[in-house]
Amino acid sequence: xxxxxxxxxxxxxxxxxxxxxxxxxxxxxxxxxxxxxxxxxxxxxxxxxxxxxxxxxxxxxxxxxxxxxxxxxxxxxxxxxxxxxxxxxxxxxxxxxxxxxxxxxxxxxxxxxxxxxxxxxxxxxxxxxxxxxxxxxxxxxxxxxxxxxxxxxxxxxxxxxx
Ligand code: HEC
Numbered sequence: 466x467x468x469x470x471x472x473x474x475x476x477x478x479x480x481x482x483x484x485x486x487x488x489x490x491x492x493x494x495x496x497x498x499x500x501x502x503x504x505x506x507x508x509x510x511x512x513x514x515x516x517x518x519x520x521x522x523x524x525x526x527x528x529x530x531x532x533x534x535x536x537x538x539x540x541x542x543x544x545x546x547x548x549x550x551x552x553x554x555x556x557x558x559x560x561x562x563x564x565x566x567x568x569x570x571x572x573x574x575x576x577x578x579x580x581x582x583x584x585x586x587x588x589x590x591x592x593x594x595x596x597x598x599x600x601x602x603x604x605x606x607x608x609x610x611x612x613x614x615x616x617x618x619x620x621x622x623x624x625x626x627x
Contacts, residue, residue: 510568515588517562518572526580537576538542542626544577546619552612554597555605566597 515524518537524527526537543549553559559569570592577585605611619626 513572532567539584540581545624554600567594569597570594
């Protein structure tokens with residue numbers, strides 16, 4: 466311990482010298498500006514998915530059975546169930562995402578045309594912003610109950626979602 470002390474002091478001193486010296490400058494220091502405009506405005510639907518949905522549903526849409534996050538790769542199945550079309554844009558993750566009506570329509574259309582492509586029924590009409598506006602006026606009060614109700618209906622219609 467006694468022999469280690471001078472060594473420790475020497476290391477500390479040389480570190481302090483290096484930190485003060487020019488050698489430690491790794492890049493130009495830029496002042497943080499919270500009001501700085503983004504150089505790449507996030508307008509693309511995929512970017513909205515990554516920022517607002519992918520954190521929970523996964524970048525590939527697979528979700529997580531362990532945490533009850535549904536698999537969005539089979540989102541198209543909901544479109545085959547009466548009431549399913551409204552349901553998928555009313556869930557809290559979508560309505561509470563902070564995206565506006567046009568963006569919700571875009572991100573949902575993006576999921577359906579990419580991750581969930583294989584489950585989308587023929588003749589499907591893309592979502593319109595006005596549809597999202599209407600859906601917002603009738604929010605879901607009990608998501609789990611509505612999902613169960615629609616799952617039963619899906620089974621009755623022969624659509625296997627879960
Ligand atoms: C904080 C985590 C989280 C985020 C963020 C999130 N979701 Fe979800 N999402 C869930 C969970 C949990 C459920 C299941 C419970 C429910 O229906 O709310 C769900 C359900 C859904 C459903 C219904 C599917 C089904 O099978 O029931 C859709 C559609 C959906 N989310 C789409 C989205 C989209 C699109 C976004 C981004 C705009 C998004 N979610 C953001 C967690 C999230």
